[in-house]
Amino acid sequence: MPAADRADIASLDLEQLADALADLGQPSFRRGQLVAWLYGRLAPSFDAMSNLPGALRADLEERYSLVHPELAEVQRSADGTRKYLWRLADGVLIESVGIPAGDRLTVCYSTQAGCAMGCTFCATGRGGFVRDLLPGEMVWQVALVADDFKTRASNAVAMGQGEPFNNYDATLAALRLMNDKQGPAIGARHLTISTCGVIPGIERLAHEPEQFTLAVSLHSAVQATRDRIMPGVRRWQLDRLRATLIDYTQRTGRRPTLEFALIGGQNDTTAEVSALVNFARGWMCHVNLIPVNPVEGTGTGRPSDSRVAEVAALLTAAGIETSVRTERGTDIEAACGQLTQRHRPSAG
């Protein structure tokens, strides 16, 4: 089959991998072997899958392409964080970040190349949407970063470029591949999806059987502010978002995280903090305050440490579980989209 007509093996979810092997007359245990080679051992080709029969390797080669993301650049922060820029098979650039902490490694991966949501504080949002990623392109980011750290990933977070719920099916397929014991084998609770508040996605996730973790980028509980800084979610207003999240907690028994990037002078004011308290009070959530990394050209800045501590204290006093995320990778532009922007000649 001409190379251009072959399907990308990275497009297949677990069920489709099983069907593909069944079509080739293979017993069911072959799926585990194939997943292990693709996403556990990072085989660079079907031919390298040495415990598969030669005829099967040839059949797979005939029908499917297998092209790993190619490393275009890696930046290493003094704090151990590493940021990766990958070039996909079609030349598209995406980013991942590896964040080590003790014996844990968290990989932040992209679910789309670019993003259509247009958040004003985000470099990816400024670059626009390019395309959805395939499930395997997400899993490979996690596996390749773990390989670079010479360890396994303990946690993976869909918090790189893109809105995961705008690419729902592929993201869920990737989570199931990451969770598979033959692949990266990351526990479901350690697989986090971070959405900017796409309500239909939250509703769907509430009905999935796995214990995946949900994080919502809130960033303001004042409707006018949120409409301005996150224009892509204007259609899903805050009261409906809160009701959907409460329903999610009741249905799943799981506690979502509300991510709140504190932007100096914008969403750290008294009015903003009291709206956040009102939004988060009285139901099972966790607020994660993130003093924001400066993004060149967006006019955003970091609030003072004392203001961050005050905001955390106000939330805690209202009975809201709160943490402050330590900034990592500031010296390597770890905010999403910053590395890609530098590689795009047209980007500002």
Ligand code: SF4
């Ligand atoms: S913050 Fe996330 S959802 Fe918003 S533009 Fe950036 S990548 Fe998209």
